[in-house]
Amino acid sequence: MAYKPQYGPGTSIVAQNRRNQMNPSYKLKKLRDVTDEDVVLILGHRAPGAAYPSAHPPLAEQQEPADPMRKLVKPTEGAKAGDRVRYVQFADSMFNAPSQPYQRTYAEMYRFRAIDPGTLSGRQIVECRERDLDQYAKLLIETEMFDPATIGIRGATVHGHSLRLAEDGMMFDALQRCVLGEDGIVRYVKDQVGVPLDRAVEVGKPMDAKWLKEHSTIFHSLVGTALREDPEYIEYLQRIHTLRTKYGFMPKEE
């Protein structure tokens, strides 16, 4: 019988959302449209329309040594062209943001190729070749893994994950990179490191509280689904905790 990955334990909606995001055969729902130019503006690594700067000559022009691994592992488009390595970083509010730092890394490792994620408590950075990054960032912004109010694209000064939301429902941002307009649409007025943009970039309307609760990937006993409501998840966590604690004493499962 062929191996079928489980992705994660749990019977709650949070557990199911986590599995959906990780499972590459699950098609993430597209909720908003951003253009390629919008993504380039928010990332701020190069001017829109400019050619991709390169870090080395294209692989086709290089004399590569004979190596069976190179035949097995095909390079991504960015690697083929010799693009620079650039990054996108997301800060996710613990108030039911649709994705969370660890979850992002798991999901991206299953879905994307040639990436180098860095996971922290309140933010997650992913590095890869610039050409690939534009595609990955676009997918992360357009789909159900993003919410304009509770997720921020922040390269620096990222504080906000663990803070209460503002009155208008936006996650705190010391640099106020995105602003909720009177028409209810969130617009990025600065790029991810805080440099003002020539034009505002629309990322759509914030999702409502009900949608966020149904699509969240974080357990939260006050505003979302509590971990104690998912006994299967608790059993899994306790098993991992027990085995980790006993590790070094030759643990044997009974």
Place this chain on the structure above:
Amino acid sequence: MPESAFPQCRIVPLRLLSPQTTEGLLNRVTGVSGVRRIVINGPGLPAIVPYGPARGQANPNTNRRTIQVCGAEFEMKVQTGTVTLEVEDESVITAVQEMCDAFFTKIPYTLQKGRRFMKSSPTLVDYAKYGPKANELIIGLVDPRKKDGPVIIPIPTRQEEGEDCQGISRQNIHQI
């Protein structure tokens, strides 16, 4: 805790407050007679970008605007998270609670009481920083890392006492 220390309480709304709401709240708070000192806590809103490639650039932020409380104008340097009050006696806390019940209609809030939320007497560090003749009213009000002092709002705290001073200070919470 010294016996002479005044009671304190802390208003904690469920959301971080905008400058407009903060202005409304503080005007109501200063309207309650018997409030001695007020401290606003919350995450900082830097005037310039502090980190990263854009470091040093101006950081326009609609939440960093000037508000007016009982005629005194000052710029919000934090987004209001909590408002700590030092009051004359316990009956003022009850009045503050009634005021908050009427004010917070859209978002829930908690009024914490029964313990101390800011310094009420000078410590060794205050002595080193402000010297032996420091005004005790500013103890616990001013962020020691900031150069600006508290805002003094001249209002009568008790009708029979006439004019008194009420200090509002802003304090930064560090980024984690």
